[in-house]
Amino acid sequence: MxxxxxxxxxxxxxxxxxxxxxxxxxxxxxxxxxxxxxxxxxxxxxxxxxxxxxxxxxxxxxxxxxxxxxxxxxxxxxxxxxxxxxxxxxxxxxxxxxxxxxxxxxxxxxxxxxxxxxxxxxxxxxxxxxxxxxxxxxxxxxxxxxxxxxxxxxxxxxxxxxxxxxxxxxxLTLPDEEWRSGFAEMIKHAYISNQEFVELLKKKVQSISDLKSDQIKDLLTRSIQVKADIVQDDEKESGVRGYLNFGHTLGHAIEKNIGYGGLTHGEAVVIGILFSMKVSNALQLSAWDVESEEKWLKELGYPVNKHKDLSHKELIETMKKDKKSSKGQIRMVLLPETGKPMIAAVEEKVIQNVLADK
Amino acid sequence: MxxxxxxxxxxxxxxxxxxxxxxxxxxxxxxxxxxxxxxxxxxxxxxxxxxxxxxxxxxxxxxxxxxxxxxxxxxxxxxxxxxxxxxxxxxxxxxxxxxxxxxxxxxxxxxxxxxxxxxxxxxxxxxxxxxxxxxxxxxxxxxxxxxxxxxxxxxxxxxxxxxxxxxxxxxLTLPDEEWRSGFAEMIKHAYISNQEFVELLKKKVQSISDLKSDQIKDLLTRSIQVKADIVQDDEKESGVRGYLNFGHTLGHAIEKNIGYGGLTHGEAVVIGILFSMKVSNALQLSAWDVESEEKWLKELGYPVNKHKDLSHKELIETMKKDKKSSKGQIRMVLLPETGKPMIAAVEEKVIQNVLADK
Missing domain, CATH: 3.40.50.1970 (Rossmann fold)
Structure with missing residues (x-):
């Protein structure tokens, strides 16, 4: 074979x-x-x-x-x-x-x-x-x-x-929350690669049970291909590989502060993806209709507002200690548009405001 | 600089x-x-x-x-x-x-x-x-x-x-036994690279105190160059890098069986070097005058017969578990002549006989 x-x-x-x-x-x-x-x-x-x-x-x-x-x-x-x-x-x-x-x-x-x-x-x-x-x-x-x-x-x-x-x-025997967690990385791969893949996912997957079918092989293959294309170009994470951290800077901080296990990894990443869109908007790099993106994700069962219960101060402190951060500055992946991720140091004030929905 | x-x-x-x-x-x-x-x-x-x-x-x-x-x-x-x-x-x-x-x-x-x-x-x-x-x-x-x-x-x-x-x-503040231990790797580098380097060492170093002089910089540089030439060609030890294990198969086994610390690493390696020459002779690959090589090493203070007190059976069992061994077969570096090391699987019987000086 x-x-x-x-x-x-x-x-x-x-x-x-x-x-x-x-x-x-x-x-x-x-x-x-x-x-x-x-x-x-x-x-x-x-x-x-x-x-x-x-x-x-x-x-x-x-x-x-x-x-x-x-x-x-x-x-x-x-x-x-x-x-x-x-x-x-x-x-x-x-x-x-x-x-x-x-x-x-x-x-x-x-x-x-x-x-x-x-x-x-x-x-x-x-x-x-x-x-x-x-x-x-x-x-x-x-x-x-x-x-x-x-x-x-x-x-x-x-x-x-x-x-x-x-x-x-x-x-097939995985519980829904595990499918949801894994699907978040597929969503991430779509957003950082191209709009057509995003549209495909939105069309084919309207509930988690849509994943449990023969179409999973093709969706998986496509998602793995996005990852493979990036890691092939940058095996040791000095450049473009960093794009794979889209959604992960806040995502990891949420996981850590809520206690690992309080949310699945993918659930935290989806919150991070939406957050990254909001930061991109706040920096006037993009004009995401975040509510519309959020709608689909909510329907899939992602708890998109779970971070609001956490201390913003602690989330920020944790983000500063992220492996990708350096010298205490928060570096994260922004998304000016689908398929065009970029890595930037973001001022703490901006992070604070977006977390507070200001 | x-x-x-x-x-x-x-x-x-x-x-x-x-x-x-x-x-x-x-x-x-x-x-x-x-x-x-x-x-x-x-x-x-x-x-x-x-x-x-x-x-x-x-x-x-x-x-x-x-x-x-x-x-x-x-x-x-x-x-x-x-x-x-x-x-x-x-x-x-x-x-x-x-x-x-x-x-x-x-x-x-x-x-x-x-x-x-x-x-x-x-x-x-x-x-x-x-x-x-x-x-x-x-x-x-x-x-x-x-x-x-x-x-x-x-x-x-x-x-x-x-x-x-x-x-x-x-x-300069190292005790003699540490100089002796380190010099063993220099001797190894000489034997696996070229006769002129061997002769140079024999001429310049007749006692350990001969090392504690200005000439150490040149000897060191030369020894490092031998190592560098080999690792540059084979960073991950799939081929020629194995030559650096000359003297180390028995050496490591002696260290392990005598208890680490009972001999210095270099002392054990020198015994391994002489052993490897004897095995090469036994396999009719070489005609080392082992006694003459031994003489210089003894004068430098290496305890060339220390392995004789150890159980040969246990030494062999340990050699079989060496990282370089595979499927329980003993693989070691042999030396048909100076500068021409080779790696070979050696039958247990041959190892036994050489250990027993038969």
């Missing part, structure tokens, strides 16, 4: 397959990549593992000896403790430099298993097998990492996967 | 300065690299810090705000705990993606500070300021990492420094 997409990266091209039930063909599809390797370690969480670990192990077993590591589910798993446990397990199971890691799960598993692969014996290859809609974003581009008590994703590495295998059937 | 050497790497060229007292000019020499940065964090250990931290901080202070982190001295510092502490300190001190790390110390500090730089916010730049002879080897080439209870350097990353600043005056 031909890959759905092929991505360029500093460590060579890698294939992405998107399709229903392809988890069961994992070994066969990855045959060339597995060739000459010594062992595979499948890393997953309890939830995903109980549904798919047996099938995926069986898909690899004809090609290589298979080891497994099952972590607790949830964001707390992206910790030093779990990272160290995973390295210990790999050493105990005798993984060597010719071994390969498979990350079977959502973004949390992709991030920690990818970081473990990036740093085990100074780096061994890994495969992404995302099982959430949100992970269509995080599984491409090579960002891996764990959280620090003082900040999310503060510890990590760029480590490109050797392949991404995306079984759309594994999405 | 022009750099002594310039090294190519995947993240661009970087300069190496070697010279007496250049620690005091650190800020000035690195002016271009520091430009536009937000902050510098100097990482050192208590021993080196008490001698040089004030001077080095003062050398940077006119250019950037300076923060410092002082770790305990010794190999135990390359631990998860210290790694996590260092990241916490960096976050607390407000280091951002525009900050830069300076590793002031021996190989332990270079390895842990480099790994911290490699993974802090997915990678920030760092400078190596080695203060031991051994670190002339480890500070070039981009290997960084920490130890795991199950193995040395099992966790790490390739992360190239932005510059190496080597003040030869900081070596």
């Amino acid at each position: 031909e890959p759905t997409l092929t991505i360029r990266s500093s460590s060579g091209e890698y294939p992405i397959w998107v399709g229903a039930n392809i988890r069961k063909q994992a070994g066969m599809l990855l045959k060339d990549i597995l060739s000459g390797k010594s062992k595979v370690l499948i890393v997953t969480d309890r939830k995903v593992g109980s549904a798919y670990l047996t099938e995926v192990s069986e898909a690899f077993a004809p090609f290589l000896p298979v080891e497994t590591a099952v972590l607790p589910a949830g964001e707390e798993t992206k910790s030093f403790t779990q990272y160290e446990n995973l390295l210990t397990k790999a050493l105990e199971k005798g993984l060597d430099r010719q071994s390969i890691i498979v990350a079977l799960g959502g973004g949390v598993i992709g991030d920690i298993a990818g970081f473990m692969a990036a740093t085990y014996m100074r780096g061994i290859p890994f495969i992404q097998m995302p099982t959430t809609l949100l992970a269509h974003d995080s599984s491409v581009g090579g960002k891996t990492g764990i959280n620090h008590p003082l900040g999310k994703n503060m510890v990590g590495a760029f480590h490109q996967p050797k392949a991404v295998l995306y079984d759309t059937n594994t999405l | 022009e750099p002594t050497l310039t090294i190519r790497s995947s993240s661009g060229e970087y300069p190496i300065w070697v010279g007496a007292n250049i620690r005091k000019q650190a800020g000035m020499l690195l002016k271009d690299i520091l430009s536009g940065k937000s902050k510098v964090l100097i990482v050192t250990d208590r021993k080196v810090g008490s001698a040089y931290l004030t001077e080095v901080s003062e050398a940077f202070a006119p250019f950037l705000p300076v923060e410092t982190a002082v770790l305990p001295a010794g190999e135990e510092t390359k631990s998860f705990t210290q790694y996590e502490n260092l990241l916490t300190k960096a976050l607390e001190k407000g280091l951002d993606r525009q900050s830069i790390i300076v590793a002031l110390g021996g190989g332990v500090i270079g390895d842990i500070a480099g790994f911290m730089a490699a993974t802090y916010m997915r990678g920030i730049p760092f400078i190596q300021m080695p203060t031991t002879l051994l670190a002339h080897d480890s500070s070039v080439g981009g290997k960084t990492g920490i130890n795991h209870p199950l193995g040395k350097n099992m966790v790490g990353a390739f992360h190239q420094p932005k510059a190496v600043l080597y003040d030869t005056n900081t070596l």
Whole structure:
């Protein structure tokens, strides 16, 4: 089966397959990549593992000896403790430099298993097998990492996967809030790429259940392509890759201040997207009809006003500490028009006023 | 001052300065690299810090705000705990993606500070300021990492420094055993590069105190050049870089089985070098007069027979678990003649016989 997409990266091209039930063909599809390797370690969480670990192990077993590591589910798993446990397990199971890691799960598993692969014996290859809609974003581009008590994703590495295998059937059991969270990144990709993609989404997706159909493969492929085009041009995030943070500066601050888990990542990002439009308007860079954009997002169930309950002062302090900020100045992605993102330092006063709806 | 050497790497060229007292000019020499940065964090250990931290901080202070982190001295510092502490300190001190790390110390500090730089916010730049002879080897080439209870350097990353600043005056206070340990890597570089360099060392260095003179700058520069030539051709250790492991397969096993600290790294490597010559002879690849090579090394104070007290069975088991081994087969660097290293899988029986002097 031909890959759905092929991505360029500093460590060579890698294939992405998107399709229903392809988890069961994992070994066969990855045959060339597995060739000459010594062992595979499948890393997953309890939830995903109980549904798919047996099938995926069986898909690899004809090609290589298979080891497994099952972590607790949830964001707390992206910790030093779990990272160290995973390295210990790999050493105990005798993984060597010719071994390969498979990350079977959502973004949390992709991030920690990818970081473990990036740093085990100074780096061994890994495969992404995302099982959430949100992970269509995080599984491409090579960002891996764990959280620090003082900040999310503060510890990590760029480590490109050797392949991404995306079984759309594994999405079907996700609760609506997970679909909604993942769809936010698709919306973001549309806004920063082109109007036609935005229109397409507005037309095809009027409720979350519209996503749970055959059209998901095409929407996913298109969304991944936007991300791929950007990361191919800027693997290490020195320039255009920053556009992918559209909606994320306020989004991350909301997540942090509300307590992780109080909102989904995507819900926070959608609030950030609308906020970024408002800031662009305030700076007279754009003339977004924010109410009209908000309407569609509200209908999809996004809690677009949830940030209003939070302390603006604290949100601003958190934004100043964002990885993308420098010397205490807030830098964020603005959107003068669809497909034309830009990164700018924004004065605190402007942020304050827009947060206060002034 | 022009750099002594310039090294190519995947993240661009970087300069190496070697010279007496250049620690005091650190800020000035690195002016271009520091430009536009937000902050510098100097990482050192208590021993080196008490001698040089004030001077080095003062050398940077006119250019950037300076923060410092002082770790305990010794190999135990390359631990998860210290790694996590260092990241916490960096976050607390407000280091951002525009900050830069300076590793002031021996190989332990270079390895842990480099790994911290490699993974802090997915990678920030760092400078190596080695203060031991051994670190002339480890500070070039981009290997960084920490130890795991199950193995040395099992966790790490390739992360190239932005510059190496080597003040030869900081070596003068080292005890003889540290000079001896570092000189072993110089000997290794000579054997794997060319006979003339071997002859030069044999002529110029008949006792360890011969190193503590002005000639050290030239010997160091020459030794670093050998390493640089190899890592430039093979940054990620897929081919010729493996030659740098000459003497290290048995060397590491001895270190591990004797307990780290029972011998210096270089002492163990010298035993490994002689062992590799013997294995090359046993395989009829070479006709080393091992006794004659041994004689010079013994005179320099290397305990060339120390491995004989260890269990050969355990040494072999450890060699099988070496990062360079695969599928339980021992792979090591052999030396058919000076300047012509090769990597080969060697049968266990041959290893056994050579260890037993059969």
